[in-house]
Amino acid sequence: MRGILRAIPASYGGNYSPLTTAWITATGESDVTILNALSVFEAGLTTYDLLGNMKRIYPFVGGSSIKHSYNFLDTSIGQKTDYGGVTNDGNGKTFNGSSGYSDSNSTGDDLFPDYSNISFGFYSRTDAQGVMGDIGTSGGDDDLNIYSWALNGSYFRTANTGGQTVAQTTSLGFFVANRISSTEIRCLANGNVVSQLINKTTTTSARNMLLGKSWANYSSRNYSFEFYGTGLTDAKLLNLNTLVQDLQTALGRQV
Numbered sequence: 425m426r427g428i429l430r431a432i433p434a435s436y437g438g439n440y441s442p443l444t445t446a447w448i449t450a451t452g453e454s455d456v457t458i459l460n461a462l463s464v465f466e467a468g469l470t471t472y473d474l475l476g477n478m479k480r481i482y483p484f485v486g487g488s489s490i491k492h493s494y495n496f497l498d499t500s501i502g503q504k505t506d507y508g509g510v511t512n513d514g515n516g517k518t519f520n521g522s523s524g525y526s527d528s529n530s531t532g533d534d535l536f537p538d539y540s541n542i543s544f545g546f547y548s549r550t551d552a553q554g555v556m557g558d559i560g561t562s563g564g565d566d567d568l569n570i571y572s573w574a575l576n577g578s579y580f581r582t583a584n585t586g587g588q589t590v591a592q593t594t595s596l597g598f599f600v601a602n603r604i605s606s607t608e609i610r611c612l613a614n615g616n617v618v619s620q621l622i623n624k625t626t627t628t629s630a631r632n633m634l635l636g637k638s639w640a641n642y643s644s645r646n647y648s649f650e651f652y653g654t655g656l657t658d659a660k661l662l663n664l665n666t667l668v669q670d671l672q673t674a675l676g677r678q679v
Contacts, residue, residue: 430601431533433652440459440462440463440634442466443462443466443497444459444462444463444466446498447459447499447589450494450499451490451494451499453491454487457675458485459542460674461485461671461674462485462496464670464671465483465670466496469516469667472660472663472664472667473496473653473660476654477656478497478533478652479497479535479652479653480495480502480530480650480651480653480656481495481650481651482495482496482648482650482651483496483519483649484512484516484517484593484647484649485671487512492504492512492516492517493506496505497546502529504526504527504529504635505526505527505529506524506525507523507524507525507526508520508522508524509523509524509535510524510526510636514677515549515646515648515677516547516646516648516649516677517577517636517647517648518644518645518647519636519647520644521642522642523554523642524637524642525635525637526635526636526650527634528633528634530563530633531632531633532561532568532628532629532632532633533629533630535633535652536568536652538630539628540603540605541604541650541654542568542602542653543561543601543651543654543656544560544568544570544604544633544651544652544653545559545570545601545602545612545651546559546598546635546648546650547559547597547598547647547648547650547653547668547672548558548645548646548679549648549677549679550595550596550644551595551679552644552645555571555646556571556572556595556636556641556642556645557569557634557636557637557639557640558570558599558636558638558645558647559574559635559650560633560637560638561565561629561633561634562634562638562640563575563630563669568629569601569638569639570599570601570638571638571639571641572595577607590611590613590618590676592613595645596614597611597613597614598614598615598668598670599611599612602656602661602666603655607621607622608620609622610656612661612662612665614665615665617658617661617671618652633652635647648672648677649668649672
């Protein structure tokens with residue numbers, strides 16, 4: 425899947441894959457680099473049989489809050505809303521660390537009817553230590569979260585899983601919480617899959633899934649990708665990692 429798909433803008437007769445074509449219609453995007461990258465990414469989702477696992481994908485391309493709000497899988501549903509201090513540009517979304525977040529306008533229950541079969545994650549372009557809420561819900565013990573914990577480095581902790589913590593030396597790159605059963609979660613950090621056994625009863629959450637905030641913590645990171653889906657096998661986790669990394673490279677945003 426590596427490499428650049430040769431294409432020309434649709435306005436000049438170019439042909440793009442169906443999701444990318446729908447993206448053009450919704451956003452009015454005409455940047456050839458962006459459209460080529462999205463079309464290659466879409467082809468990869470099909471090749472690796474990932475489309476059936478994906479529920480929402482936000483590639484954060486186009487540089488504006490409106491373009492960053494659209495769900496690539498279906499631009500007619502799942503549009504996001506920004507609140508507080510959020511900056512949108514060619515590198516994605518950057519939050520101010522105190523009030524800014526992006527609301528998926530979908531609850532955990534909406535996105536994950538089966539809480540033993542879920543995945544969600546993001547691509548961070550910021551390396552920073554501290555307690556930051558990256559992605560998840562904001563509330564009580566039924567939260568779903570990935571957040572960093574300031575304990576001698578960057579830690580990504582997933583709640584609703586018994587509170588397991590996966591130590592990281594950096595908060596740069598692609599991070600995924602991936603629950604494959606009621607007793608096991610497999611986290612991914614830049615292509616490294618870490619398996620954890622859990623004993624917490626699977627619960628649900630009626631709170632909306634957010635980017636830039638989880639629990640009561642806000643983030644000051646820059647994010648260039650966000651997704652929600654069903655649980656992924658190790659092979660699919662690694663293939664998704666490859667596609668997301670390649671998308672960032674094609675857009676000149678890889679870290």
